[in-house]
Amino acid sequence: MPVHLLIVYDDFGRNMTPLAQAIEEGASGVTGTTVQRRLVQDSTADDMLAADAVILGSPNFSGISGRLKSWLDSDPMEVLWEGQPMRGKVGAAFVAGRSRNAGQEFTLLALLHVLWGYGMLVVGVPWSDLMLASSSYYGAAASRQLQEEDLAQARLLGERVARVAQRLYGAGEARL
Amino acid sequence: MPVHLLIVYDDFGRNMTPLAQAIEEGASGVTGTTVQRRLVQDSTADDMLAADAVILGSPNFSGISGRLKSWLDSDPMEVLWEGQPMRGKVGAAFVAGRSRNAGQEFTLLALLHVLWGYGMLVVGVPWSDLMLASSSYYGAAASRQLQEEDLAQARLLGERVARVAQRLYGAGEARL
Amino acid sequence: MPVHLLIVYDDFGRNMTPLAQAIEEGASGVTGTTVQRRLVQDSTADDMLAADAVILGSPNFSGISGRLKSWLDSDPMEVLWEGQPMRGKVGAAFVAGRSRNAGQEFTLLALLHVLWGYGMLVVGVPWSDLMLASSSYYGAAASRQLQEEDLAQARLLGERVARVAQRLYGAGEARL
C-alpha cells in the first residue's frame, strides 16, 4: 500500500520551487511512495486529508507568508482541527530567504508549530557536514543564491520523511 | 510634543478587544501620549509611519493570524521595509487564545519578530506576581476566560511602551 | 524485542517528578516497552545511547536549566554528536514552571531543539479539550499548582512516544 506525501508551498521568490522539486525527487526515490507537489493556491483541505505526510514550505516573510498562513487559517481548513484528522501524520518544513540568520530558522519553527498543532510527528535533517554550508536540522533552507548543498539537504529531507511515513504507515497501519 | 502610540490588532474572539482597550487605557494615562486603536482591516501603512510606538495584537492561530500576517505582507506595507522608516520606534505585542501553553508565547514571539525586522526596540512586561496568574514577559496575553490580572498586565504594557517612547522621543529627538 | 524509553530530567521544584512519573506510567502501559526514569545528575551518555526514545524534562529557567544544559554540553555527551548515534530515535519534552505563558513554551522548544540537533523524530500531544486547562502540543507542562489535566497530558505523551517507538523499532528495524 503506497504512502502518499504532499508538498504544499508558497512559491514566492526564485528558490522555493527548486527546493520543492528537490524534496519531491528525494521522496519519489523511496519505493512505494506517491508524491504530490502543489502551490498553496491550488491546494485544498482534501489534499491534506489524503496525505500520510505533509511538507510545508514558506518563503521567509519574517515568519510564514501571509498567503500561506491565510490558507492554513481559512474556513475550509478548519476541518483539519475538528477531530484531529491529521494526527499522527508525518510532517516537515522548508524555507527560502534572501538573508542569512534573519528569519529562516524562525519561519521553519513557525511551520513546524502548525504541524504540531495538528498533532503530527515532526522530522528534520540530521547534522552532517552539509550543514556547514546549508540548512537547518529543522528542515531544508536556502539563502539568496541557491547552493548545491541546499538541494542535497532538500532531497535528504524528502527521502527521510518518505522513509518515516513508510515505516509507520506503509502496511496500512492505524494512525498513531 | 506628544508621542503617538498605535495599537493594531485582529479582533478575532472575545478577548482581543478588551486587551486592546486595557493597553489603550494604560498608554493614555501617560501625559503627552496620543493613542490610536485600530482593527487591522482599518489600518494603513500611513498609520504605522505616523506612530512613534506600535503594539501589534493577534489571536493565537498557531502563530500570527492569516488576516494580520497578510496585512503585514501586503504591497502597501512594503514601504515599511524600504529605507527602514520604522527603525528605532518602540514596539510590543499581545495575544489571546483558548488554551494554555499552546501557542500564546509563540504568537508573541512571532509578532516581536516582525517588529525586529522593522528595526524597532522591543518592550515587554517585567516579572511580577501578576505573572503567576497571567501573562508573559513578552507581552500581554489572555487564555480562554479573561482575568483581571490579564487586563492589569495589558494596562501595564501600554503604560510602559508609552513611557519608553516618551523618554526616547518626547522632546522630538531623532530616531535611534 | 522491547523498545526502551529513557526519561531524563532536572527535578528542580515540586512538579517535575510527578510529571516524569506520569510520563513513565503512560509509557509503561504500552506492551513491550521498558522505561527508565533518571535524574540528570545520575544519567550518562550510555543511557542515551541505549534508548530508542528519550523524553527530556526541564524546569522553566527562562529556557533549559543550566544544570540540564551543562550535562547536555558536557564532554562525555559529545559522542552523541559524532556519527549521530541518536539519529532517528523518538524524542519529546516536558516542563514545569511557576507562571503562565512565561517561558514554558520556550523551554519546550529549547528542549526539542536539542533533540532535533541529534536528528531525532519529535512527538508532541495532539489537541484535545485537556489543552484548555493544561499543556502544549509541544509536550507536557505544568504551571504552579499541578492539575489532574497536566498529569493526564503527561501520561498521554509517554504513551504516545512509546507507541511511535514501537511502530518504528519494535521489530528491531534499522534506525531511520
Next chain:
Amino acid sequence: MPVHLLIVYDDFGRNMTPLAQAIEEGASGVTGTTVQRRLVQDSTADDMLAADAVILGSPNFSGISGRLKSWLDSDPMEVLWEGQPMRGKVGAAFVAGRSRNAGQEFTLLALLHVLWGYGMLVVGVPWSDLMLASSSYYGAAASRQLQEEDLAQARLLGERVARVAQRLYGAGEARL
C-alpha cells in the same frame, strides 16, 4: 553622567572574542559610554547590577551554552530576579556557530528571552544589505569563517545599544 555597558560572553570557539571586541569598539565610539568586556567565568551579579546596558553572547550549542546558562541560573545571580533590579536596562545578544541556519537564530532568541525575563528593553540590528551576508535583526552573529560583514554588524549593534542607553539614561534618569 556616563552610561555603562557590559558585554558578558562565553568565548568558546574562535569567533566569539572578535565579535565581542567589535561590539566593544562600536559602543566605545559613543561619547559618554564606558564599556566593560568580560568572560562569563570572570563576571558577577555586581557587574550586571552596575550596568545600564548588557550584551550577552553565547556560542551556538543548540541554544545557550551550559557554561553561560549555569552562570545565569547560579545562586549569586538570583538577586537579579528579586525586585527586578535589571528592569528597564537595555539588552542585546550575539552568537557564533559553525553552521548556517542551525541554531544561531534560536540561540539569539534564547539569550533575548533571558533579558526579557529581567524586564530589559531589547535592541537588535535594523535591516540593511549587510544582512545578505551576515547577521540577524536579533543581534550579531557569525557562522564558521568570520566575515567583515559580521564585524560590521557587531560594531553597529554595540553602537546602537550605547545610543539607546544614552538616550534613556544619559542624564541620570530613573529606570523605566
